[in-house]
Amino acid sequence: MELSNADMARVLTQALPYIQKYDGKTVVIKYGGNAMIDEELKSAVMCDAVLLAAVGVRVVLVHGGGPEITATLQRMGKESRFVGGLRYTDRETAEVAQMVLAGKLSKDLVAAIGRHGGRAVGLCGMDGGLFEARKKQSDTDLGFVGEIAAVNTAVVEDALHSGYIPVIATVGTDREGNVYNINADTAAAALAGSLGAENLILMTDVRGLLENPGDESTLIADVGIASLPALIEQGIVSGGMIPKCECCAAAVREGVGHTVIIDGRIPHSILIELFSDKGIGTLFH
Numbered sequence: 701m702e703l704s705n706a707d708m709a710r711v712l713t714q715a716l717p718y719i720q721k722y723d724g725k726t727v728v729i730k731y732g733g734n735a736m737i738d739e740e741l742k743s744a745v746m747c748d749a750v751l752l753a754a755v756g757v758r759v760v761l762v763h764g765g766g767p768e769i770t771a772t773l774q775r776m777g778k779e780s781r782f783v784g785g786l787r788y789t790d791r792e793t794a795e796v797a798q799m800v801l802a803g804k805l806s807k808d809l810v811a812a813i814g815r816h817g818g819r820a821v822g823l824c825g826m827d828g829g830l831f832e833a834r835k836k837q838s839d840t841d842l843g844f845v846g847e848i849a850a851v852n853t854a855v856v857e858d859a860l861h862s863g864y865i866p867v868i869a870t871v872g873t874d875r876e877g878n879v880y881n882i883n884a885d886t887a888a889a890a891l892a893g894s895l896g897a898e899n900l901i902l903m904t905d906v907r908g909l910l911e912n913p914g915d916e917s918t919l920i921a922d923v924g925i926a927s928l929p930a931l932i933e934q935g936i937v938s939g940g941m942i943p944k945c946e947c948c949a950a951a952v953r954e955g956v957g958h959t960v961i962i963d964g965r966i967p968h969s970i971l972i973e974l975f976s977d978k979g980i981g982t983l984f985h
């Protein structure tokens with residue numbers, strides 16, 4: 701359906717207060733799941749990032765790539781195993797994660813941003829010492845799955861200051877040089893906290909947090925972080941949604957103003973989230 705000139709003018713003018721609100725503010729977007737595999741959706745996400753940067757938002761893109769890591773490992777004859785939503789990572793898997801995330805996907809996204817007329821730079825946790833990692837402790841040994849010991853935002857700030865959209869792959873090293881595979885949601889939340897971001901937007905392949913994971917009509921529109929442990933305990937939140945919820949809780953605790961999980965399958969869901977009053981997805985408070 702073609703928009704009339706009047707409708708087009710209305711859409712543009714309605715965005716004005718939001719554009720003013722976010723001018724100079726930092727928005728961390730975690731991009732993963734289905735929206736990353738579908739080329740059309742990928743193009744829409746990159747377009748949104750370029751548009752936001754063009755109107756003065758400090759956009760930081762943290763990307764996942766779990767399905768691509770799984771596919772690459774499979775081609776090598778290696779099965780993936782997940783524990784509580786995290787991939788068991790031996791040394792070889794950590795190397796593959798580095799190759800796929802920092803080598804392939806990061807550069808693809810940088811190029812896609814370029815095609816939309818934006819300027820991006822690909823970084824990973826090792827660049828400028830962005831993420832100092834350490835082995836994640838858990839009941840089941842996860843190998844080289846990392847948690848973030850320290851965030852050094854200087855390289856991200858420098859990139860933003862120079863007008864680039866930082867595109868961040870979530871592998872990092874410890875002081876001994878071991879490479880760790882870091883869950884992208886976890887890294888996005890830590891970075892959002894350290895940057896003092898206004899918003900953390902986690903894009904995924906469901907509408908948001910669901911009361912019944914099998915039924916998309918059961919969206920929980922907003923949730924207090926105090927109730928998350930019980931939701932995990934009851935099995936309502938499982939798999940990849942566990943690290944997602946845990947990192948949303950961490951971001952809220954760190955003072956990130958607005959932390960949401962949104963549906964990456966909706967084209968331009970980022971613009972709808974930021975530039976309208978429509979609360980799509982799940983807001984954490």
Ligand SMILES: Nc1ncnc2c1ncn2[C@@H]1O[C@H](COP(=O)(O)OP(=O)(O)O)[C@@H](O)[C@H]1O
Pocket residue numbers: 732733734764766785885903904905906908909910911912913936937938939940941944
């Ligand atoms: N309560 C829940 N609400 C929504 N999704 C859930 C829930 N519990 C488990 N999940 C699962 O979590 C998945 C999202 O996590 P994940 O696959 O890691 O996403 P991404 O790749 O986008 O980071 C959903 O596709 C869904 O299968």
Ligand SMILES: CC(=O)N[C@@H](CCC(=O)OP(=O)(O)O)C(=O)O
Pocket residue numbers: 731732733763764765766767769785786787797845846870881882883884885940
């Ligand atoms: C430790 C761990 O599980 N790391 C993730 C890193 C990529 C990621 O988080 O990708 P998505 O956001 O697409 O799930 C993995 O190996 O799959």
